[in-house]
Amino acid sequence: MADEKRYEMLWDCSRCDTPKLLGMSHRNCPNCGSPQDQTRRYFPKDEDKVAVEDHPFVGADKACKGCDAPNAASAQFCVCCGASLEGAGPVVVRATQSDQTGGFGADSAKAATDEQRTQKLADRAAKDAPAPAPSRALPMLAGGGILAIIGLVVVLALVFVFWKKDAAVTVSSHAWSREIAVEAFKPVSDSAWKESVPAGARDVACVAAQQSTNKVPDGQDCHKERKDNGDGTFTEAQKCEPKFKDEPVMGQKCSFTVDRWVQARTASAAGTSLTPAPAWPATNIAAGEREGARTEKYTVNFTAGTKSLSCDVAQDKWANVPDGSTWKAPVGVLSGSIDCTAMQPAG
């Protein structure tokens, strides 16, 4: 990114308390000579920023395994204790700072060490934590009273629905009904957006109204970010994202009258015995009318002990369970409802 600049991180000497030492330029405290403690590097306030000019970035520092001192990525031996840096890992870097919440928050050597301690604890916890074991579900249930209650409710609901016992049921009576919708071609009122008004619409009256919303570009949202480079410097960069705003799209909302087929009346027939056989009602279609959807229903009523039950079934099944015949069917022990699909002739 073009708008990027490198600055020195700061550190405080913990032996002589000299504050605001430079992360890259002061590898040792200029006051007492103590080596830099890389765990105390922090981001400076804007007025304390020191730019890094013409110093190539060679990578994050390596932390000496012997004395923890930070060493340039290109170093072979620790500048502090002379130990070999072979196998030394990179120093821990600070979390990226953002000024999105109105300026960069205050930072300090203490915040740096706190952050590093938290990070180490999190890493250790992640390493020590065993793969999620199934045994975790049980303590959760015991610990979470709400979960236990929900579990109990689910179990009770299942028992209510599924605990059934076969009961002998006797057919007591039959009932059937058949209906035919009769539709008429009639003027109806409706409304639609202008482009969707049907052909043949009359009395069309339109008014302007918001039809939809467009997302249109509305400049940019920018904020600054500071990224710890791990070599005693950080990079400050401007991050921008396009912004959008909602813009109403106007249209013409129209009300109108149009002729359509609509249900005008219902022809129905019903009976309460097997004979005469069910028949469709006469519709007596008049001019400007037509037949619509047909519906039919066949009900068998039973007695089971002192209880009355009923089943809606297909017509052929309905016609083949005579009054007085005995059947076997699962009946809910708690719900008392009959399982009509599992009805069997008794014996």
Ligand SMILES: [Zn+2]
């Ligand atoms: Zn010092």
Ligand SMILES: [Zn+2]
């Ligand atoms: Zn060392």
